[in-house]
Amino acid sequence: MKFKDKTRQKIGIIGGGQLGKMMILEAKKMGFYVTILDPTKKCPAHSIADQHLVADFDDREAIRKLAEQSDLITYEFEHIGVEPLKELEAEGYKIYPTARSLEIIQNKYHQKNILKQDQIAVPNFVKVTNPAEIREAAEKFGYPVMLKSCTGGYDGKGNALISSPEEVETAFQELGAGKAPLMAEKYIPFKKEISIIAARGLTGEMKVYPVGENDHQDNILYETKVPAEISAELKQKAEEFAREVLKVFEGIGIFCVEMFLTEDNQLLVNEIAPRPHNSGHYTIEGCVTSQFEQHVRAITALPLGDTTLLRPTVMRNILGSGKEGKAEVIGLDPALAVEGVEVHIYQKTVSRPGRKMGHLTVTAASLEEAAEKGLKASKLIEIKGEKD
Structure with missing residues (x-):
């Protein structure tokens, strides 16, 4: 099968989980050839992908190979290395959403900052690096306060709810004791x-x-x-x-x-x-x-x-x-x-x-x-x- 528009011929997906699988089901209806990159040999998308590159998500050579044999790259989760994608974009490879979008969204502090700058309402937040700064933020926002890892969290992982000054040190240690960037956010008692x-x-x-x-x-x-x-x-x-x-x-x-x-x-x-x-x-x-x-x-x-x-x-x-x-x-x-x-x-x-x-x-x-x-x-x- 030949496509008039060559850019629509081959899609590369970083990730072969359920989201990748459901992407492929729709892509195949429209006749696209799909290659996935995933370290798990029998991942959910494996059985329906046209090609499966079995490699780690931080394998630069494998990501480059995926780009070279695809007309564009997308991804099914955001916790992947952004630098290889930026390098490929600079060379003219197509990546959607863009590496810039991914880089900002990967870091919750940067994500919230850019939203705030564009006057999109977000909970109050501040970057913190130690227990003293967490207590200072809690005094400003009021207890309870949310402590969040700026990177890597999902499904509640990387978050700690702090209800009193006595819980600050424990939460700080649980989230890496400053080894990863942290932010404190006002707790929202939502409806x-x-x-x-x-x-x-x-x-x-x-x-x-x-x-x-x-x-x-x-x-x-x-x-x-x-x-x-x-x-x-x-x-x-x-x-x-x-x-x-x-x-x-x-x-x-x-x-x-x-x-x-x-x-x-x-x-x-x-x-x-x-x-x-x-x-x-x-x-x-x-x-x-x-x-x-x-x-x-x-x-x-x-x-x-x-x-x-x-x-x-x-x-x-x-x-x-x-x-x-x-x-x-x-x-x-x-x-x-x-x-x-x-x-x-x-x-x-x-x-x-x-x-x-x-x-x-x-x-x-x-x-x-x-x-x-x-x-x-x-x-x-x-x-x-x-x-x-």
């Missing part, structure tokens, strides 16, 4: 956590998805409901924030903007992800164009797709249970017997408690019905490791 998926193409075209309402348990996303049960005014404000974020970071591809809705009905941007996001999985069944198809469209200069919500939708993560060991899916049949339920199994070979092993989505006539069916189905399916 809701929401997120919005937005896309920007190479032409500057932008599309924004409906606002999702998120429920986290143990710092891991548990459920996303769409549409979020917030006012039309707040939805419009969230969309404005999303569009501004895409402009600020000159984003190409899918970006997720996570926000807090405060007790006094203000929106504050919490974090940004320069890639398809867990809270956007609902778009696969819930919207005309999924976030994964949209990402492929955006980075290959194709027209962006319709983001209309087809029906109220609920997404629930399926987390590993039992002990760590070979993954075993239990209860797929009864879960799929619940009307409106779709199940996505990531095919990770090893399950461990709390690991994201799959998700299910439910579409229904009402959000209440979708939530009820989602809860029912989630109680029927389980992905376990070794038997207890």
Whole structure:
């Protein structure tokens, strides 16, 4: 098969996890050749990739090889070395989202700084390097205060909630005792956590998805409901924030903007992800164009797709249970017997408690019905490791 536009022929993806897998499923529908780079031989995307470079994410030679045999590179997670990508960009290789976007977003302090400079509302924050500065920030913001690693954190890892001066030293030690950059952030007693998926193409075209309402348990996303049960005014404000974020970071591809809705009905941007996001999985069944198809469209200069919500939708993560060991899916049949339920199994070979092993989505006539069916189905399916 030959493409008239050669730049659309081969896509390289850094990462072969579930996000990479779902990107490939959409890319293959449009005829793209996809190569992944991932150190795990049987990663979720391995079975459907056209080619798999088995190498570490910090292997410069392997990343260069991926670039040389691809027309463009994208990535499914942001904790990768940015310097090799900057070098490749300087040589003319295409990387989306750009290395500049990635470099800023990788560091939460820099991320928040650039948002604040562009007058996008964020929680108050300050860089800290020692316990004395953490106490000073806590006195300014009030207890409790959030201590965050500026780099590397995800799913609550790299965060410590400090409730009193006595907890400062312990939190400082837990987050590396200053070996990695730290920031202190005002704790926000929010009413809701929401997120919005937005896309920007190479032409500057932008599309924004409906606002999702998120429920986290143990710092891991548990459920996303769409549409979020917030006012039309707040939805419009969230969309404005999303569009501004895409402009600020000159984003190409899918970006997720996570926000807090405060007790006094203000929106504050919490974090940004320069890639398809867990809270956007609902778009696969819930919207005309999924976030994964949209990402492929955006980075290959194709027209962006319709983001209309087809029906109220609920997404629930399926987390590993039992002990760590070979993954075993239990209860797929009864879960799929619940009307409106779709199940996505990531095919990770090893399950461990709390690991994201799959998700299910439910579409229904009402959000209440979708939530009820989602809860029912989630109680029927389980992905376990070794038997207890």
